[in-house]
Amino acid sequence: MAYTYKDAGVDVEAGYKAVSLMKEHAATTFNNHVLQGLGSFGGMYDNGNGQVLVSGTDGVGTKLKAAFVLDKHDTVGIDCVAMCVNDVVCHGAKPMFFLDYIATGKLDPIVAADIVKGVAAGCREAGCALIGGETAEMPGFYSSGEYDMAGFCVGSVDKDKLINGSRIEVGDVLVGLGSSGIHSNGFSLVRKLIHMDRKILATYIESLGKTMGEELLTPTRIYVKTLLALIERFPIKGAAHITGGGFIENIPRILPSGLGAEIKLNSWDMLPVFKLLVSEAKLKTRDAYNTFNMGIGMVLAVNPSIADDVVSAARELGEKAFVIGHVTEGEGIRLCE
DSSP states (O other), X not given: OOOOTTTTTOOHHHHHHHHXXXXXXXXXXXXXXXXXXXXXXXXXXXXXXXXXXXXXXXXOGGGHHHHHHHTOOSSHHHHHHHHHHHHHHTTTOEEEEEEEEEEESSOOHHHHHHHHHHHHHHHHHHTOEEEEEEEEEOTTTSOTTOEEEEEEEEEEEEGGGOOOSTTOOTTOEEEEEEOSSSTTSSHHHHHHHSOOOHHHHTSEETTTTEEHHHHHTOOOOOOHHHHHHHHHHSOOOEEEEOOTTHHHHHGGGGSOTTEEEEEETTSSOXXXXXXXXXXXXXXXXXXXXXXXXXXXXXXXXXXXXXXXXXXXXXXXXXXXXXXXEEEEESSEEEEEO
């Protein structure tokens, strides 16, 4: 039987409709300092002194289920930070500070400390300060041993260095930076395919070279320092964080109206976990690239004349980097062999 994200209980189309309905309400609060509406990777606010504040907020999603089952809580905080700071840096902003929110039915101080240990590790990796947060104890609202968490980050960038995709044009090259694994998206489908049982998650999988649990809890890669270094050296026109919606929904977020992209499949080293998931779910190719990051966590749009140099520089910084496609006329993402 073939599965889709909707079969796993996530209706992406309903999500798009909700955002569309939300936009009209959010727009009533805007003033002249707001640079763009909803839909960008980060919210952008011109503070009037030549700087733009870029903010992002996100959670870890149902990846937390694996942490509950394995009673391992010191990595999901890294995911929470990554999901926020990777969005903020897409606009060229350096993350300045971070706040977290943890909600649980009954507070376990040891678990809470482990969660924040991961948050702090993520903040150090992103070069931002963890300056506060909130821990909410809500008896009877969460099942025993479970919690939810989210984060909020603010960064800053000179207004004349803001990256918003507006300069992207036909022929620009797309450079992909490799992911560390599934990151924090698509886990509702993962959980439909892989039962969240301690014994199953502790099973060593030869093709992965680790246990299933270790694979699932591999933290989301943080691209902040790499991207900031690349921005210093190269005129990066756009950056797309490949999160929920995969390639199909996230790359168009940086493209000007009327432009699309062609992605060349097999142009990067796909991680074994995606081959396993696609095979287990019998996912169609487009559905796979609309659900998972498929081994690419960040996509940069650059002039073709510097694409190879950007790839080389990213590799020198420790990233797996590949030329994966180019910008085309006509909206939409085309997947080509």
